[in-house]
Amino acid sequence: MSDLTADAVATERPGAGNPAAPGGGRTVAAAVPAALVARLASGVTAAGDPDLVETVAPLTGERLAGLPQSTPADVEVAFQLARRAQSAWAALPVRRRAAVLLRFHDLLLRRQDEVLDLIQAETGKARLHAFEEVLAVAMAARHYGRAAHTYLKDKRRGGALPVLTHTVEARRPKGVIGHISPWNYPLELSVGDALPAFAAGNAVVNKPDTQTALTALWARELLVEAGLPADLWQVVIGDGPVIGPAVVEHADYVSFTGSTRTGRDVAQRAAARLVGASLELGGKNAMLVLSDADLDAAAAGAVRACFSSAGQLCISIERLLVHRSVADEFLERFAARTRALRLGGGLAYGADMGSLVSVRQLETTTRHVEEAVKAGAVVVAGGRARPDLGPFFFEPTILDGVTPEMAVCAEETFGPVVSVYRFDTDEEAVAAANSTPYGLNSSVWTGDRRRGRAVAARLRTGTVNVNEAYAAAYGSVGSPMGGMGDSGLGRRHGAEGILRFTEAQTIATQRLMPIAPSFGLDDKQFAAVMTGGLRALKALRLR
Ligand code: NAD
Numbered sequence: 001m002s003d004l005t006a007d008a009v010a011t012e013r014p015g016a017g018n019p020a021a022p023g024g025g026r027t028v029a030a031a032v033p034a035a036l037v038a039r040l041a042s043g044v045t046a047a048g049d050p051d052l053v054e055t056v057a058p059l060t061g062e063r064l065a066g067l068p069q070s071t072p073a074d075v076e077v078a079f080q081l082a083r084r085a086q087s088a089w090a091a092l093p094v095r096r097r098a099a100v101l102l103r104f105h106d107l108l109l110r111r112q113d114e115v116l117d118l119i120q121a122e123t124g125k126a127r128l129h130a131f132e133e134v135l136a137v138a139m140a141a142r143h144y145g146r147a148a149h150t151y152l153k154d155k156r157r158g159g160a161l162p163v164l165t166h167t168v169e170a171r172r173p174k175g176v177i178g179h180i181s182p183w184n185y186p187l188e189l190s191v192g193d194a195l196p197a198f199a200a201g202n203a204v205v206n207k208p209d210t211q212t213a214l215t216a217l218w219a220r221e222l223l224v225e226a227g228l229p230a231d232l233w234q235v236v237i238g239d240g241p242v243i244g245p246a247v248v249e250h251a252d253y254v255s256f257t258g259s260t261r262t263g264r265d266v267a268q269r270a271a272a273r274l275v276g277a278s279l280e281l282g283g284k285n286a287m288l289v290l291s292d293a294d295l296d297a298a299a300a301g302a303v304r305a306c307f308s309s310a311g312q313l314c315i316s317i318e319r320l321l322v323h324r325s326v327a328d329e330f331l332e333r334f335a336a337r338t339r340a341l342r343l344g345g346g347l348a349y350g351a352d353m354g355s356l357v358s359v360r361q362l363e364t365t366t367r368h369v370e371e372a373v374k375a376g377a378v379v380v381a382g383g384r385a386r387p388d389l390g391p392f393f394f395e396p397t398i399l400d401g402v403t404p405e406m407a408v409c410a411e412e413t414f415g416p417v418v419s420v421y422r423f424d425t426d427e428e429a430v431a432a433a434n435s436t437p438y439g440l441n442s443s444v445w446t447g448d449r450r451r452g453r454a455v456a457a458r459l460r461t462g463t464v465n466v467n468e469a470y471a472a473a474y475g476s477v478g479s480p481m482g483g484m485g486d487s488g489l490g491r492r493h494g495a496e497g498i499l500r501f502t503e504a505q506t507i508a509t510q511r512l513m514p515i516a517p518s519f520g521l522d523d524k525q526f527a528a529v530m531t532g533g534l535r536a537l538k539a540l541r542l543r
Contacts, residue, residue, distance in 0.1 A: 003470060007388075009057075009536075011310070012340050012378075013383065014017075014338060014341045014342075014343055014353075014382055014395050014396055019087060019501035021176070023420060024223070026062045026347050026348075027060075028057040028059060028060055028062060028064065028121045028165055028347070029062065029416055030115065030263075031117040031118075031120075031121055031238060031347050032057075032064060032065070032118060032121045032171070032214070037064075037065040037066075037067075037214065038393055039199030039219070040214050040217040040218055040221070041065070041066075041068055042066045043217045043220055043235055044067065044213070044217065044236065044237050045058050045070055045074050045075075045077060045078040045081070045234045045235060045236050046068040046069060046070045046071070046074050046236070047074055047077065047145065047212065047402060049073075049441065050068035050069050050070070050074075050273065051068070051069045052066040052068060052069070052187075053065060053066070053067055053069055053237075054066050055067065055122070055126070055210060055211050055213075055214075057121050057122070057448065058122075058123065058355045058356065058357050058358065058390070058391070058392050059120070059121070059345035059354065059355050059390050060345065060390055060490065061180075062120060062389040064122065064133060064214075065214060066204075067210060067213055067214075067237055067247055068237065069210075069238045069239075070236035070237055070243060071238070071239060071538060072237045072242065072243070072246040073251075074236060075205070075236050075243060075246040075250065076207045076246070076250060077245055078236050079176055079205055079234075079251075079508065080504055081231045081234060081249040082176045082203035082205050082231060082232065082233075082234050082419055083175065083176050083203065084231065085203055085229050085230075085232045086173070086201070086202060086203035086232065087174060087178070088177060088229070089198075089201060089229060089437060090172075090173050090200075090201035090202075092201075092348075093504075093515055094148055094149045094152050094153070095149055097148070097199050097201065098144065098145045098146070098148040098149060098199050099145070100198070100223070100226050100227040100228050101140065101141045101142075101144055101145035101148075101195055101198070101199060101225040101226075102142070102145035102146070102167070102406065102522065103227055104141050104142035104195075104222060104223050104226035104228075105138050105142050105145060106241075107167055107222050107225060107226055108134060108135070108137060108141070108222060109136055109138060110357070111222065112131070112134045114218065115130075115134065115187060115215060115219070115222075116130045116131060116134070116217045116220055116346055116347075118214050118218055119133060119186060119187060119212075119215050120347050120349070121211060121214075121355050122183070122211060122212040122214055122215055123183065123184065123211075123308045123309070123312075123354075124184060124289060124310075124345065124354050124355030124356065124357055124392060124430075125310065125331075125354040125355075125433050126310075126344070126352060126353055126354040127346070127347070127348060127349045127350075127351070128308075128351075128352075128408075129308050129309040129353075129354065130187075132308070132309075132471070133186075133187040133188045133192075134187065135475070136185075136188045136192055136474065136475065136477075137187055137188055137192045137195075137219075137435070139190045139477045140195050140196070140473055140477050140493070142315050143196055143477040143478055144195050144196045144497075144498060145199070147478070148196070148199035148200070148492045150496060151171075151495055151498050152171045152199075152200060152498070152502070154166055154168045154169065154170045155168065155169045157169050157506070158451070158543060159508060160508065160510075160515060161510075161513075161515065161533075162537070162542065164510065164511055164512055164513060165509070165510055165515075166508070166509045166511070166512075166527055167506060167507070167508040167509075168506070168507045168508075169504060169505070169506055170259075170477070170504075170505045170506075171200070171499065171502040171503070171504060171505070172201075172502060172503045172504075173200050173201030173202045173258070173501065173502055173503075173504060174200075174202055174252040174276075174502060174504050175202060175203070175252035175253075175254040175264055176202065176203045176204070176250070176251060176252050177194075177197045177202050177203070177204045177205070177252065177253050177254070177255055177501060178205055178206060178207075178247040178248055178250065178251025178252075178253070178254045178255070178481065179193065179194055179204050179205065179206040179207070179247075179254075179255045180206075180207045180240075180244055180254070180255070180256045180257070180258065180266065181193070181198070181206065181207070181208050181209065181216070181257050181258075182209050182257055182258045182259075182416075183208075183209035183211045183212040183311070183357055184309060184312045184313065184357070185313070186208060186212030186216060187215050187216075187217035188211070188538070189207055189217055189218075189257045189280075190212075190215065190216035190219055190489040191216070191219035192207050192492075193221065193255055193492055194206060194233065194507065195368035196492075196497050196501060197255070198223075198228065199498060200231075200499075200501040200502050201502075202252075202253075202501050203231075203232045203233070203234075204232070204233050204234070204507035205233050205234045205235075205236060205250070205251070206233065206234065206236070206237075206323075207236050207237070207238070207240075207243055207244060207245055207247050208235065208237070208238075208392075209230070209240075210237050210238070211358070212315065213235070213237050214224065216235060217235055218236055220233050220329060223326040230320045231354060240262070244262070244266070244446040245265075245269055247372070248269040248273070249269070249272055249273070249376060250316055251454035252275060252449045253269075253275055253276050253277070253279075253500070253501060254270045254275060254277040254280050255264060255277070255500075255501075256277060256278070256279050256280070257279075257280040257281075257314075258280075258281065259281065260281040260438075260486045260487070262281045263279040263488065265282040266279065266452070267279055267489070267496070269470035272342065272478050276491070277489065278482070278488070278490025278491070278492070278500050279488040279489045279490060280482055280483065280487075280490075281483055281487050281488040282314060282412045282413070282414075282438060282486070282487060282491065283314055283315065283408060283412060283439075283440030283441060283443055283459070283461075283483065283487050284317060284318055284319060284343075284436045284439070285316065285317050285318060285438075285440055285441045286317065286319040286320075286321055286432070286433035286436075286437045286442050286443075286459075287301075287302060287305050287317040287319070287320050287321065287434060287442065287443040287444075287445070287469070288429045288430075288444045288445065289319045289321070289322040289323060289326065289445045290323055290327055290426065290429070290444065290445060290446040290455070290457065291321070291323040291448060292446055292448055292451075292466055293323075293330075293445035293446050294445070294447060294467075295326060295329055295330050295333055295446070296333060296348065298330060298331060298334075298445040299334040299337050301443070301445060301467070301468060301469045302317065302320060302334050302337075302418070302469070303334070303337050303338060303396075304469040304470075305317035305443055305469030305470060306310055306318070306320070306417075306418040307338070307341065307352075307353050307410050307416045308469075308470075309354075309397045309414065310353055310354060310355065310356050310396075310416045310448045311365075311396075311413065311414065311415045311416040311417060312356065312357060312361060312392070312415065313419075313470070314440060314441075314471065315440055315441035315459060315463065315470040315474060316469075317418060317443060317469065318413055318417065318418055318419065319418070319419055319421065319433070319472075320418050320419065320420045320421065321421050321422075321423050321433060322420060322421070322422055322423070322430055323354075323422070323423060323424070323429070324422045324423065324424055325468055327420070330414075331380065331398075331420060334398065334455070335380050335381045335398055338381040338382065338396050338398055339381050339382075341353050341396050343393060343396075343434070343531065344388055344389070344394070345389065345390050345393075351535065353396055353416065354393075355390045355391075355393045356390045356392040356393070356394055356415060357392065357538065358392060358418075359392060360393070361392065361415055362385060362391075362392045362394060362415075363412055364395050364413060364414065364415060365415030365416070365417060366385055366410070367407070368406075368407055368408040368413045368415070368417060369383055369399070369408070369417055371406060371407055371408070372402055372406040372407075372419075373399075375398045375403070375405065375406050375414065376385070376401060376403070377400065377401045377402045377403075377408075378399065378400045378401045378420075379397065379398070379399060380398040380399065380400050380420070381395075381396065381397065381398045382394075382395030382396045382397035382398065382416070383395060383397050383399075391487070394415060394416055394527045395416070396414055396416040397417045397418070398417070398418055398419075398420060398504055399417065399419045400419075400420050400432075402419035402421070410436060412438070426451075426455055429455075430455060430458045430459060433459055434458075434459065434460045435506075436485075437485050438462055438483070438486050438487045439460045439461045439462060439483055439484030439485040439486070439487045440463070440482075440483040440484075440488070441461055441462070441463045441464070441465070441473065442456075442459045442461040442463075442464050442465070443464070443465045443466075443468065443469050443470065444456055444459075444464060444465070444466050444467075445466075445467055446466070446467070449466060449467070452466035452467065453466060460484050460485065461483070461484060461487075462481060462482045462483045462484050462487065462488075463481050463482075464479070476493070477493045477494070478493070478494050479493060479494045480492070480494040480495070480496045480497060481493045481494075481497075482494055482496075
């Protein structure tokens with residue numbers, strides 16, 4: 001990375017929204033009434049008289065829900081129920097299963113306001129960012145609803161002996177998927193990732209984060225309304241280190257989204273049982289602004305890239321690499337846009353950024369900024385918590401002059417904080433972007449799309465967006481999305497996103513002659529005939 005000049009830019013406060021009306025006219029309690037919580041909570045697999053755990057609405061700090069806690073024994077029951085439902089589901093034609101996804105798509109779009117309230121109440125994010133989840137889930141539902149049949153149908157393959165061996169590659173469901181999801185995108189990462197698993201004929205036992213379980217339970221209800229057999233999707237809730245391993249213990253395949261640290265633990269447990277796992281983990285994503293970029297578009301893109309869901313987005317940008325020749329001008333425009341952001345907690349569209357989800361996220365964000373400033377970094381915009389708006393609000397923050405010994409330089413903050421670095425050549429920018437063990441997402445801004453794609457090809461990340469922040473690649477649901485290196489294993493979306501939930505089965509039917517000495521040939525003669533046959537197959541360019 002080239003020099004890390006700390007151009008002093010006056011700190012200004014981003015806009016305050018309207019702290020007096022955290023509910024945008026409606027309170028969280030009115031949007032998520034006790035009767036709704038009780039109805040949704042009845043969808044949790046938890047026997048007897050379970051312990052309740054309380055969740056808090058991040059926007060205001062008020063009590064949100066008391067949710068039943070599943071025990072490891074409940075997890076076992078959940079797998080039994082799911083397993084029983086799975087065999088009948090798997091026996092249905094793919095198109096019948098996929099039709100449920102298409103009906104779910106329509107129901108979701110029609111009833112989106114219900115879930116937007118829940119997502120906002122549970123995460124504290126702005127409504128626009130909650131809507132991005134609806135968008136992502138609807139796209140996945142449409143894609144797998146329409147394309148599952150093509151992905152899953154039997155495929156004719158070349159046989160051992162042309163004409164004489166008829167070979168088919170078939171796809172069988174894994175069985176019951178253990179699906180563990182985090183709090184940051186509770187709709188997308190609970191139901192969005194489960195949809196292809198269902199389309200492929202599996203059942204799912206889902207452990208959402210307790211903080212955002214209501215959203216997952218709402219999605220479950222809606223999918224059942226769309227035609228999913230109720231037992232096919234079990235929801236268990238509980239302490240991650242207790243219930244998470246229990247889910248892995250019974251699963252035929254594990255789909256995990258969360259931190260790299262937990263992902264390693266999940267991977268080891270799955271490996272010990274010889275079951276597969278896909279792991280969607282953390283990132284320290286970079287955005288590159290090349291010398292020929294449209295600076296206004298890049299500045300607007302950087303705001304989306306860095307501050308969507310208050311930076312609690314695995315693919316959000318925490319490192320901004322800008323060509324030195326345009327750095328000052330870019331930074332001025334980016335900072336102006338950042339300072340103009342309206343923070344707020346209304347359960348309505350209008351705010352540009354909401355709250356962080358918890359005191360833990362607030363503490364990490366605050367620590368990263370305060371330590372960096374103490375060590376010489378300069379706050380270009382934001383930089384402070386905003387308890388006047390809500391208990392976990394933190395301003396969208398731009399840091400300049402960040403150096404490698406500061407935690408914010410290499411560690412995932414998972415908050416609304418981005419550091420700006422300058423570079424002189426594309427080579428230098430690529431090397432800086434790749435100088436992290438993570439490899440999830442990146443973004444390249446340039447006036448020359450071919451140059452953008454050439455730079456993209458050299459970046460070690462699972463997705464690269466050219467002239468967009470993250471939504472272009474994430475929304476391309478026909479193409480795989482996931483991480484390289486410490487950002488994970490496996491992919492969601494596209495063929496990989498559904499085939500991971502299947503076992504490949506090759507069925508080869510032999511006719512007329514065996515693949516062994518026959519018709520009076522001795523071993524030596526058989527070997528000679530086969531040797532001639534192999535030469536002929538290569539000469540005929542057969543694969
Ligand atoms: P986390 O790893 O703490 O928790 C994720 C889930 O795992 C939760 O449901 C949690 O209860 C559960 N869990 C905790 N301990 C467990 C254990 N020992 N065994 C099994 N499950 C356990 O992560 P988080 O803080 O909730 O989420 C934020 C992280 O997730 C960030 O690092 C972010 O980058 C990452 N993330 C990645 C993607 C992606 O697609 N790559 C998407 C969203 C979030």
